[in-house]
Amino acid sequence: MRTIYQFPLSHFCEKARWLLDYKELDFVAQNLIPGVHRAFAQLKTGQNTLPILKDQEHWISDSTQIALYLDDTYPEHALLRADKILREQALQINQIANELGLHVRRWGLAHALSESDEPLEIMIGEKGYLRKFEKFSKPILKSLVSNGYQLDSEKVMGAKQRLDEIILDLNQRLIENNGRYLVGERLGLADIAVCSMLAPLLEIAGTPWEREHIAIVSEDYDQFKLQLLDLPLGQYVKRIYETERHARVDWRGI
Helix, strand or coil: CEEEEECCCCHHHHHHHHHHHHCCCCEEEEECCCCCHHHHHHHHHCCCCCCEEEECCEEEECHHHHHHHHHHHCCCCCCCCCCHHHHHHHHHHHHHHHHHHHHHHHHHHHHHHHHCCHHHHHHHCCCCHHHHCHHHHHHHHHHHHHHHCCCCHHHHHHHHHHHHHHHHHHHHHHHHCCCCCCCCCCCCHHHHHHHHHHHHHHCCCCCCCCCCCCCCCCHHHHHHHHHHHCCHHHHHHHHHHHHHCCCCCCCCCC
16 A cells, blocks of 8 residues: 655645545555654655655655656656656746745744644644643644744745745746646646645645634735735636545545
């Protein structure tokens, strides 16, 4: 059985789950403890980040490398086109989405944690040692997240500025490709990457960021969501999730 090692709230892990779902491959989502995950990841892959895919004897770190591995190993439902130009366009947009994801994470977590401990509740999970000792684990986890993702005001402000720039760039690319997909005429890696990275800002239904789960958000967060939905890019992300995100595994993991 394939396993994705993940954090439920991570949009990079959402991307990895979506890649496997798109390929119609069976897998389980296994949660790791933030901070402690680094030793596990380093041991298995030589990296210290998630997601990690275990497929039989293969261990693959990084959502982009997972996408490339899946296309090489399971060519049906290709994520990248055979056409060289379309392939290069998709890889370029995927790289942009990777940067986008870093800024979404920093800006979004800073606002979410300033308003509520709800993100920590999801990270802790419904059972296990973190939940059993949540009185101690919650403040430790909050400190790890704040320090690990550098949620100081200057870096959060810089993240928002770069976030705005990337969104406008992607919005223009979408318009130039007739507004339905980012590359070509069907769903692919570029779309999955961008939609996964923007899902937290739009609180997409059926994801960890649905308003049902994170009920308290800042006024700035709400305003930014409305601004994004006013763009073709925001409507595109919403549409793609509604019509083409056929999740087969619960994002909460085990």
